[in-house]
Amino acid sequence: MQHYDVAIIGGGIVGLSLAHFLAPTRAVVVLERETAHGYHSTGRSAAEFTLRDNAPEVNALARISHAFMENPPEGFASVPLLTARGSLWIGTIGKEEAVTQARQKAEAAGIAVVPLTVVEAIQRVPFLDPAYVAAAYFDPNYWDIDVDTLLQGYARSARHAGAELVTGAELLGARHENGRWKVEASSGAFTADIVVNASGGWADTVAERCGVAPAGIVPHRRTAITVDLPADIDVASLPEINEIDEIYYFKPDAGRLLASPADETPCEAADVQPEELDVAYAAHYLEEATELKIGRIASSWAGMRSFSADRLPVVGPASDNPAFFWLAGQGGFGILTSPALGQLAASLLTKQPLPEAFAREGVDPAAFSPGRFA
Template identity: 80%
Template structure:
């Protein structure tokens, strides 16, 4: 029977980023229930990198992560992980004050946002409806993330450091005998000194299998569709478009336009599928804000975004079992913060010093500890 210092449950971005940073210091196995890593949340993310649109502790993690994303280690990726995109923030008539407050807040934070007239906004996005727009500004600090390159980079670096990545290995049973964990999976049995719960929407399910008190991680369904762009529109030149109250967003995606109604519907962990009503809302918002008519949905899908009650990640040993480590609750920001969260979790597990950037950003690991949930 294989024995490892650490068994990571979940081969999404959380599990593989941790494996990448931890494997040089501990023997690691990653157990993924699906046939491919990143199948659920990671593989269905719109994946933009932003420095500001989350809670302050998460934004600090994003700032630490940006250096890694902008200049990954040599050999980590074959193409850049980040591509400049920018974001156009818009509000309809009646939301001018909300747009102005957001713009001023960004300026107060030292961000070089650009206020736009309605005509200037339409020049950036020619199919916006000027009759809909009340106000707009442009934020340059948005990037597209090449999620596949990022995920595969973590996987390669973990393997190079000796990690074992097991697919089709669903956790079926777990028992701790006071010395080590015995894990029964659909791909066989292994033992480990420490179990890391990086199971995303299934995090509380994994905790229950291990006899650990749940952390209250709730998965939420989010929907996205793609539609064809009008002839003559250069998708590569378009910014992401965000509604000021987060009612919807749309952005270029593989030559089409990705549209999401920004839904967050609590649900059971599952291979979620888009609901017809949410698909209809996506089309409605696009037609309301633009001159486009949605005649056909080219594709649609849904993914899981999982949160703790306070919407901060849960990182650290379980309150009731120090040999069970939480790495969950990263809904909506798990990909963009994965370099920082992977390093933070690896440091906590292996007793490693964190890079100076963590102290410079004022990051306190206790803010993310499961103990805050007591």
């Protein structure tokens, strides 16, 4: 029976980021239940890198990750992982003060945002409705992430270092006996010293199949639609557009405009599909804030964002079995923090010091430990 140092359950971007950092020094296998990596949360992300409105602990991870994405290892990616886009924040009549307060909060945090008049906002996004927009500012600290290139970079690097990536392999169960895990998967059985739970919305299910207490990871559904814009609008040059209370957002996406009602509805872990009401809300907000008339929705989908009780990631050994390692609860920031979370988990698993960037950013691994819920 094949034996591995570490078995990672879940081949999304977080599981593969760990494999990238861990495979050079450990024998690693990654099990992905779908036939392709990143099918669920990773593949349905809005692909945005932003430091706005995250918890301070998450922003610290994001800053570490930004350095990796700006300057990835040689041969990791053939195209840039980040493309500057910027984010336009708008508020309608009655929300002028909320816009001002949000701008001042960003400035106090050292973010160089740009206050805009309504005219200047519409110059940046010409289809905004001037009767709707009452206040605005621009945040340049927003980038598009090339998620597929990032995901494939992790996978290619892990394979090159000797990791075995297995798709179509669902975890059926695992028993920890005599210091080793006996893992039963739909692809076959093997043994491992450590099992890492990087299974996103299925994290609690995987824990239960391994005889470990769940951590209370709850998946939430988020919806998005895309629509075509008039031919005279340069979609690629548009910023992301955010409602100041984050009721909705719009952004360019593959030549179309993506719109989301920013819904966050608890759901069962599954191949989630959009609800008609949420699709209707996305179209409604787009028509309310702009002069566009939505005659046809080009596409619609939903993805999962999985949260712990305090909405911070859960990273570290389980309290009831240290041979079971949690790497879950990344919410809507799993992609943008994946380099930092992969390094953090790899350092904890190998008992090696964290890179200096973690100390500079004041990252305390205890903030993410599963033991905080005990």
